[in-house]
Amino acid sequence: MRMAELSRVSGVSVPTIKYYQREGLLPTGELSTPNQAQYGEAHVRRLALIRSLLEVGGLSIAEVGVVLSVIDTPGRPTHHILGATVHALTPAGRGEEAGEEYKQAIDDLIARRGWRVDRSNPAHAVAAGVLARFDQLGQRQIFDAVDAYSRAAEVIAEADLAAVAATEGRDARAETALLGTVLGDVLIGALRRLAQEDVSAKQFPPPPK
Amino acid sequence: MRMAELSRVSGVSVPTIKYYQREGLLPTGELSTPNQAQYGEAHVRRLALIRSLLEVGGLSIAEVGVVLSVIDTPGRPTHHILGATVHALTPAGRGEEAGEEYKQAIDDLIARRGWRVDRSNPAHAVAAGVLARFDQLGQRQIFDAVDAYSRAAEVIAEADLAAVAATEGRDARAETALLGTVLGDVLIGALRRLAQEDVSAKQFPPPPK
Structure with a gap:
């Protein structure tokens, strides 16, 4: 055409x-x-x-360019292309680098979950940066939620990889990993807000009319 | 000063x-x-x-204005202020409205989880919109992940509300709900990427060097 x-x-x-x-x-x-x-x-x-x-994903033109160039690079094994896709999708450079205390907290979390992941994954710095912000903003009580978040992340990641495994072919798998991660973040955020409404109504019942 | x-x-x-x-x-x-x-x-x-x-949250100046105006409105009960915060934080109007098929799929999901939530929560339309996109992009296999995502969302929401309950005072609670939701999305996304690397290495072992 x-x-x-x-x-x-x-x-x-x-x-x-x-x-x-x-x-x-x-x-x-x-x-x-x-x-x-x-x-x-x-x-x-x-x-x-x-x-x-x-x-839907809210990416910039430049970010779309980066993730598509990963998909379009031939000859990488599946684990590498998934890794490269995820790395390209991790927002970097938001704010300054987090202090060692917060990086150590993420290391400890990873050790508790038994994940074979280290600081070379750019998501490590992002997670540490959010903890630093919570602390700076007087929201240290949110730290108590992080173990629950990481259990949830594991459930999500297993479903993510099952969807990738259900897809045939290297290029199609890379596309599933990419879309599942970018649009999946939006979907998970939306489901989180639906679940919050349910839990909130139980925990803080609205006054009778 | x-x-x-x-x-x-x-x-x-x-x-x-x-x-x-x-x-x-x-x-x-x-x-x-x-x-x-x-x-x-x-x-x-x-x-x-x-x-x-x-x-960190990636909000626009206009979005920050909306969520702060929610916090600054006096006299709302806690459940309402949490709801209003969450509603203000839900990105609306991204793309066209999803078809009835996808809204029904979210209704069914809510019924399976037993959540007391309906289509009046703007996150419902966002979730349905993502399903519509997956379908349009030939990624219907990701639908199989949605039940796992919703179980994870429930774990997350319970931890969210526990953090809010641990905060004293109406204004401070609204701030915790706001920051926990916005920065929490970023944290959960980062933990998801760390968990993906772990699960991916098990599922698609890299070739020996």
Whole structure:
């Protein structure tokens, strides 16, 4: 199909498609004549992926570029591509580095759960940074929730990897890992808010009308 | 203290403090003379809260304004203020409305968990929207993870409410609910990525070197 039809099928405007191409998010079409590029199903699929990462996942164009370049790098084994996807998706550089006390608290948590993970995973610094913020904001009582959060994270990760394992093929697995992680964060946040309403109504019953 | 000292203590520049005041995020100081406002500990604390919501939580200035206005509204019972905080924190309007099929899937999930929650909670639409995206992107196998996600959400929400219950006073509780939800999303996402690395290494062992 031509660019105009790709736009119609995908619901993405022609200038936006051209912008994604300039940013390296979408491969150019195959030239059928020197001035006429042809697009296929892979382009439609890629556009849907880009829109979801931007609109639902809340990623920036630059972040989408990073995660797609991970998917598009050939020849990595599955564990590496999952790792690289997750690393690319971890927001880095938010605020200053956390103190050793908070990194140690995450190390201790990892040891309690028996996870084979260390500080090389960028999520370690993110987790330590949140603990530092809680402390700074006088919210140390939230530290008591962290063991429950990590048990929950384990349940989530096992379901994540089961979904990846249920997907056939290296590229499709990378896409499942990517979408499951980015959109899954939004889904888990939404389910958390639904569960909070239920638990809150039990714990702090609203006054009778 | 004067504005200059508030800036020094909080690490936030004077123009930025004035910007927050114009946007209604930070109350003005008490006038000691017609041209001299005085600031106190409440201002320092509020600035730390604003910075955390912006830098760690990734909220926009407008979103910070909405959640702070919820905290600042006097006279609501605890369950209502928690609900209002959570509602204000739920990203709305990302993408179009999900079809009935996906809303029904969330209703069914809620019924299976026995949660006393309905479609009036904006997180319901967010969750249904993510399911619709997964389906559109050919990732229906991720639907199988949703029951595990909802069990995890319940564990998280119980820990959330325990942290709120451990906090004394209505305003402090609202602040704990707010920070626990916004920064907690980031923490839970980070713990999920750490757990994913552990589970992935077991499920997809890297090739021996």
